[in-house]
Amino acid sequence: xxxxxxxxxxxxxxxxxxxxxxxxxxxxxxxxxxxxxxxxxxxxxxxxxxxxxxxxxxxxxxxxxxxxxxxxxxxxxxxxxxxxxxxxxxxxxxxxxxxxxxxxxxxxxxxxxxxxxxxxxxxxxxxxxxxxxxxxxxxxxxxxxxxxxxxxxxxxxxxxx
Amino acid sequence: xxxxxxxxxxxxxxxxxxxxxxxxxxxxxxxxxxxxxxxxxxxxxxxxxxxxxxxxxxxxxxxxxxxxxxxxxxxxxxxxxxxxxxxxxxxxxxxxxxxxxxxxxxxxxxxxxxxxxxxxxxxxxxxxxxxxxxxxxxxxxxxxxxxxxxxxxxxxxxxxxxx
Numbered sequence: 086x087x088x089x090x091x092x093x094x095x096x097x098x099x100x101x102x103x104x105x106x107x108x109x110x111x112x113x114x115x116x117x118x119x120x121x122x123x124x125x126x127x128x129x130x131x132x133x134x135x136x137x138x139x140x141x142x143x144x145x146x147x148x149x150x151x152x153x154x155x156x157x158x159x160x161x162x163x164x165x166x167x168x169x170x171x172x173x174x175x176x177x178x179x180x181x182x183x184x185x186x187x188x189x190x191x192x193x194x195x196x197x198x199x200x201x202x203x204x205x206x207x208x209x210x211x212x213x214x215x216x217x218x219x220x221x222x223x224x225x226x227x228x229x230x231x232x233x234x235x236x237x238x239x240x241x242x243x244x245x246x
Numbered sequence: 247x248x249x250x251x252x253x254x255x256x257x258x259x260x261x262x263x264x265x266x267x268x269x270x271x272x273x274x275x276x277x278x279x280x281x282x283x284x285x286x287x288x289x290x291x292x293x294x295x296x297x298x299x300x301x302x303x304x305x306x307x308x309x310x311x312x313x314x315x316x317x318x319x320x321x322x323x324x325x326x327x328x329x330x331x332x333x334x335x336x337x338x339x340x341x342x343x344x345x346x347x348x349x350x351x352x353x354x355x356x357x358x359x360x361x362x363x364x365x366x367x368x369x370x371x372x373x374x375x376x377x378x379x380x381x382x383x384x385x386x387x388x389x390x391x392x393x394x395x396x397x398x399x400x401x402x403x404x405x406x407x408x409x
Contacts (some may be wrong), residue, residue, distance in 0.1 A: 091405050094398070105394045215368055221384055227394075228387040231264045235253070242250045 098201050099193050102223045106189065109230040110182050116237055117143070117178055124244050125175040139237050143178050144171060146233050150185035153226040157192055157219050160209045161199065189226075256361030261386040266349055268393040273345045275400055276304060276338070284338035288403040296333070300400055304341050305333035307396050311348035314389045315355040317372045318382065324355065352389075 088094060088104075095103050117125075117139070126140045136142050151168045158165040166188075173181050193199055204220040211217060217225065254263050276284070284300050292298065296306035312329055319326040336344050362370070362382070370382040380388070 087401055088405075091402060091409070094402055101395045101398055102391070104398055105391065108394075213364070215381065215384075217384070221380065221388070224387045224391045225384070228261070228264060228390055231267075231390070232260050235260060235263060235267075238248070239250060239253055242248075246250065 098220075099199060099204065102220070102227070103190055103193065106223070106227045106230070107186060109227050109234070110186055113146070113230050113234040113237075114179050114182055116234055116241075117175075120175070120237075120241065122175060124241065127244065129240055129243065136236065139240055140173070140175070142233050142237060144173055146230065147171070147173060147178075147181050147185050149229060150182075150226065151188060153222055153229075154185075154189045154192060156209055156211060156217075156222055160207050160219065161192070161197070161203070163192065163197065254360055257364065257367065257383070258356055258362055258386070259360040261383070261390065262353060262356055262360075265352065265386065265390050265393070268390050268397065269345050269349055272307070272393055272397040272400070273342050275397060275404075276300060276345075277342045279338065279400075279404065281338045283404065283407055284341075286407065288406055297399065300403055301336070301338070302333070303396055303399060304344075305336055307393065308336060308341075308344050308348055309333050310392055311389070312351060314385060314392075315348070315352045317374065317385060318355050321370065321372055322355075322359075 094100065120139055124139065126138055128138050134141075135145055148168055148170060151166070155165040155168060157163075199219075204223075205218055208216055208218050209222075211222075254260070279300060284304075286300075287298050288300070289297055296302050309329060312327075316326040316329065318324075359382075364383070367383045368381045371379050372382065372385050373379045
């Protein structure tokens with residue numbers, strides 16, 4: 086997903102993270118577009134319960150995306166909506182990824198200007214007991230999307246064999 | 247096209263796979279720029295000496311890649327070459343090989359750690375500058391993003407050159 090114009094790039098360090106998050110999610114969506122309905126819900130033996138089908142992975146990815154955004158919103162005393170477990174149909178997954186990303190970009194595109202200092206110096210502990218600053222959590226969110234895209238690509242290879 | 251057996255095992259394996267993927271994407275771009283573009287000053291204004299040209303950026307990316315691996319090697323008491331502050335100047339002709347070498351060095355660093363549990367990853371804390379520290383997962387995530395962000399910057403430089 087290369088950009089054709091310089092003005093399409095977001096500005097600053099935060100902008101580069103948002104651009105790369107958008108790119109990672111675009112690549113994930115591109116892979117999902119190649120998946121047929123049977124494979125989307127097919128259970129993969131030997132995998133953990135929370136990652137045993139593409140559908141379950143994607144429900145988790147969308148929920149986690151809102152969760153990451155909420156950690157940042159809470160740390161910055163911004164309004165947030167509670168995350169919820171949802172079963173997302175394959176036909177809706179592309180739109181749900183777009184909505185989750187928009188919920189993330191809103192943090193940085195509103196009136197409240199988040200500084201680079203806040204990105205590095207606002208720390209919080211997550212549910213999984215790891216302490217992150219905003220920049221680190223953002224990196225985690227991007228790599229989360231990359232890793233689950235990789236996992237789905239592995240599933241698709243398994244289905245072929 | 248990657249085969250199932252090409253994927254590394256475990257959480258650290260997944261992070262190394264994505265690190266490698268990001269590095270290969272960057273390599274495919276910088277190997278195809280001309281020498282002139284590679285050395286051309288794209289941002290003379292920046293106060294960050296690493297970001298004047300594709301070459302200075304790539305010198306920095308390679309240096310940082312060894313730095314991340316050495317942080318892990320120090321923690322595991324593995325042999326490593328201390329890095330100085332100077333950035334070796336890497337020519338456009340050499341950059342592809344240098345990316346391969348830093349990937350191989352990182353792979354060697356992580357060999358044996360591929361299937362660490364998340365609890366083990368969290369306890370594997372690497373001290374960085376000042377009082378900043380991070381666990382192994384956070385360090386590798388940062389390493390992946392470091393390459394992705396500089397690839398994006400190279401893409402921007404190339405667009406600037408076209409205008």
